[in-house]
Amino acid sequence: MRPHHLKNKALATLAALALGAAASAHATDIRVVSSGGFAQAYKDLSGPFEHASGDHLISEWGPSMGTTKNAIPARLARGEQIDVVIMVGDALDKLMAEGRLEPGSKVVLANSPIACAVRQGAAKPDIHTVDGLRQAFLHASRVAYSDSASGEYIKGQLLEKLGIKQQMEGRAAQIPATPVGEIIAHGEADFGCQQRSELKPVQGIDIVGLLPQEVQLQTQFSGAVVRGSGHPEAARALLRFLASPANAGAIENTGLAPAAALH
Template sequence: MSKFTLRFNTIAAALALSGLFATNLAVAEDIRVISSGGFAQAYKNLASAYEKSSSDKLISGWGPSMGTTTNAIPVRMARGENIDVVIMVGDSLDTLMKEGKLVAGSKVVLANSLIACAVKTGNAKPDISTVEGLKQAFLQARTVAYSDSASGEYIKHQLMKKLGIAEQMQGKAAQIPATPVGEIIAHGEADFGCQQRSELLPVAGIDIVGLLPQEVQLSTPFSAAIVSGSKVQKNAQALLDFLSSEKNAGVIAETGLEPVAAKK
């Protein structure tokens, strides 16, 4: 074999090998993510770590899992907004999946969320450790706020009936669209309110008085999935794998959620 042939073969092999490596390397992309409030803080705390490890750029937005407000995830999907990944309440995500708006089989459950209640910082904290205590906290409050998403729907349509106070709360309990319940309490627009614990924790100016008693508590799963038609599905899947990784369970738990990965 001549020196020229040997050199040519060596160069060709090197080029082929480099090409193989290139095809196996994921290309950095922009990933457009919309998260509902319940998982928002956990997502924010993990976003920079994902960007550093992947070189992808996360373009993030926020909106409730249900409802008719402009930012609600189903409304965004209906108007054809450019989204690659949604993170939202599991039941609402399942509805979008059945409608073909999400990639079949891409759903991953990230965490479970419990409902807590709060008052403005400095105000008296009612004891809601029992069902009777929770009932009295609602009745004694002048104004009560709850969300227009999963926790608020449960409070409005089920919890009030379970406590036997649905009629008594009419006129002083209000479902708040878009704005976090904690902010309403902090601004003095309501003196008692309940929402996902993970949504109350980041809000300044309020004190969380406790979780709903176990007998009337609602655990809500938050899940993520890839949007049908996304042009960056490989990168989106890498993000879902990262968010659901057991190594990130501690970060999720710090936001008041119960990570699913930690239970594996």
């Protein structure tokens, strides 16, 4: 190869390296904590976001409420450095009112219905009617529900609506931190209910259906920028990306109703 060609090639290589270094210098680490209901959708979309933006997502998980150390309110209370939270809308609104999130940064991402499941291969109860759901609870030896929004609804309202609150005492338990589907898959409960999007990724269970509409609860999942974030613009860009109509299909595939379909 001629000397000037070698020189041009070297210059081109140096230019490419310089561009790569510049891109790396401008890449941002965005720290995100998501609750379980939106976790699979977030996981599926994190790669495309990183590819499109050049930014890097540092992701962790925790419930929207409760007293476990990973719960999002507990993380913020002890001052963890987080840029974005994705969680149940009502719990997010409470944190916004407390001044822990950037005003005006809330973005609605999806709605999630509650579904119920049994261990894979077990007989599937018919829960399409309220009476069928009632019988499914009563015939189960052990019932599991979560310590987040769906579980709070089941414990505080659904069992009362079904008229079986007393009958289920000692047989129905709220599970802290662990997905309900995993409890069922491991044989620690033979029936349980949680957000459909949280049950779908779990191996070893069969989803038997959604709660009947008369007693269904749709839970909103939203995201917001944490107050004091070091990268507020990158954090907002992530939330815009997650809520984009172009990504509605990916969100719907996880069992959620995407924000684009809510308007």
